[in-house]
Amino acid sequence: MKLHDTLPFVSSEFYYFIAIAVCLFLVAKIGFKKWISYRWLLALVIFSFIVLLCPKPIQFGFLIVYLYLALLLLRKFYKHQNIILPMLVLATPMIFMKTLGVFPEDTKSTFIISAKNIIQIIGLSYIIFKVIGLYIDERRSATKIAFVDFFNFTAFVPSLLIGPLDRFQRFNSDVKNGYENITAELFLQGWSNFIKGLLFKFIIAEALHRLILSHLTDDGTITYHLLYMYTYLFYLFFDFAGYSLLAIGFGNFIGINVPINFDKPFLAVNPKEFWKRWHKTLGDWLNDYFFKPIFKYFTTKQIFTSIQRQSIALFLTFSLMGFWNGFKLHYILSGMLFGLYSVTHNYYIYKCKVAGKDVVFGKLNPILVKIISIILMFNSVAFAIYLFSGKIL
Amino acid sequence: MSISKQIIKNTLIYFLLIFGYMYLYLVDIDQILFPQENMEVKSKIDFVYQQF
């Protein structure tokens, strides 16, 4: 066993952990329901992962405790409707980490190295987003949030590393259902997700990487760039979607309906649909906790014209996504590019609505329009993801 | 989804899983497709000269 060096779904050791955890839940469901409640068993499993396998368990513990205390204090003393301050308080560790990420890997400064060492915790960005969502959703309810529920939600091992981003209410309703949720049906569904995830991540993504990406040499030709761009897009999709499916599958095994993250994204006809199909949980998060409040604020204050407000809010939202990925130029530009796509598409929809007809395609056959849209969207995404990869910057 | 379609889909998934495992992890398909010189194997760990 590689102690303190096992990332979820990456090292083979983790799969032993899954097997043991699933067995524990099954045994508990059959025989020990009265002895240990579901939420405590879940906490125990997560805790043992963090203590035994997770890198930097102490830092991780500090992070969770910091976030819980911050949450408690905010809920008790901060009665204002404005959510900017709470968001900043909760996001501080993440902002700190992303800032440190700007420094080059081979920096000589021992301060930066040790600071990086302390704050770079797996899944930090995802944990922070989950906690911000939790704060906003629950800020008007008086129900107490128990630490064990908070811990289970934020440190839920399957979605710890790169999502999917769950919501506290949804997650906790599954936890409350507890052992009732562990059914043969959900288990089989989990198994289907799991094998699909294995196929995506460890076979298809791995093959794309080993057989194509690693053999491409940058000779500056357009062929190289195009080949790299498309292959990287598929590689990223299969790797990421595969990971999400594994997380969903593992969640299903132990009775948690982890939300779907990817749904045939390359069939999207426009940016709006794309974000419902590609990393959906992040798209939803950004919409609910960033776009909505900021756009509502603009609208209430009547800043600029309607279409300008929409464009600015959209652009800011996707720029935030870029920054969230890391304070690196290629992440930020790629986020902005996605913002630009959405702004353009939104402007086009606006124009169509005003004119009462399709201002670009006119009366073209709808099937043909759909095909053209898919091709256009696919290539736009490919380019933005290529930018994201950092290969051209 | 119809039953037969689901069966075919899962057959394909299992087939690719096993086949991919064999050719990506058991043997390196790279070596079959792109023949190369026998590699030089080294130790990943540098042992420091130590006394007991």
Next chain:
Amino acid sequence: MEEYLIKKIEAIAFTKIKADEQLWASGILDSINIIELAVELENELKIQIPFDEIIIENFQTIASLAEYVRKKQQND
């Protein structure tokens, strides 16, 4: 109330709607104009609609929206 809401939505979405239309599923409302609608309702009906209550459940149909607005008016 229902009449008023239909007019509002038609103006915002540039389209004609029926009284029992599924506003979200049919794409009449989307994440952008749903907020514009909420802000206009806030201003004209003098109610407060926090951004995290602008969700599909409250805006699904004319009926559910009307009920939500009435509840808000009673509270204020």
Next chain:
Amino acid sequence: MSAKSNRMIKKLFLFHLIPFTLAGLLICGALIWISACTETYRGSTYIISGEQVRTKGVYDNLIYGDQAELDFIASLKNKNQLTIFGSSEFTDAPLCSYNFLPDSLGIQSLGIGHAHHQCFSILCELLAASEYVAKSKICIVLSPSWFHTYGTNTEAFAEFVRPHFIEKIVHEKSIDNKYKIAIGKYIHEHRNEFTGISNGMAFLKDEYCLAEGNWLDFINASLHKKLVSMHQNSFPIQNIIYQPKLKNMERKEWVADKNKTMQGLQQTFLSSITTNKLYVNDEYYNLYVKDADGNEDLGKIKEIDLDNNQELEDFKLLVDFLVHYKANCSFVIQPINPYYYQYADRNIPLIDTLTKILDKHNLPYLNMYAPTKEAYDPGVLKDVMHLGDYGWMKINYFLDSLYYEHQ
């Protein structure tokens, strides 16, 4: 049984067990089809021939290419030559046996080794030369410190057990399978410590997994073996043939007086020490023994669990090999400096075990181990554990009288 669980079982069968079985059948079909398509194995032989160059001195490593390998093989093939295996005591000093014997007596000899060159890597090198080992003059200089490690480390293995050696071992049919399995076991257990697994290493690893591995290793190894045999041209294991042309040097007469030389060397060493009473040379003492505050930082010998000692197992296998292949071999057991190391007597069970094994097979050895300060002959070691000139000269006399005096 409820309708719901019936439905689940049906689902499990229809969507998982049947597809899995079908996929298995398809895999078999695919394998048959692929093996029909691939060309038959051509096989390849690699011949390394040439003049033996080194008849004296030391190879601290065998990574210097074909000539180093050839010199090593030649050293064993040449029955006049003495091959000496050892570790960190091997330096360029003129009194080291592989320098002194050729220079002063005209006895050809070659040293092989640097730190961490331990029993298992020595065994593997000898296996590669197994066809020449019979009657070869071989001396193995053992360090007690080897038995305080986890056995040969992967760095030494990669540096001494060269790819050609592995390939040679794979192809050599006369080598008993137990040795091949032992190498396979080593590779399997250390597989994550190598940057990769060569074709030859993979072959030996499979041999082990098929013979002694658990069911998972067994399945993997069988599949791997099948796949490799289907694509043998992509995973070639060359048949290595060494054809060294041997060289012989002229013998010289021994001139010096044995006792005088010895005393002289010991006195010179002892009088050169000015900083300590530990019989450690000044340079080493200042560098490693003295800590920052000027205090002596002494070492401690730990107890060894001889029932679970990898190096001891390797040693037994090495002796077993040398006896079985009728090598003309001898051993030197080096001391440690008991003035520096406390509890040097904790190694007594180890030394007893080693000597018992050697006695059982009537193998000659020179035991220099001293468990107490009183038993220690100052100057044998130049520092805490490395042979000095005096110690090397003792070995020179031992080797000369053992192998050459009566010729």
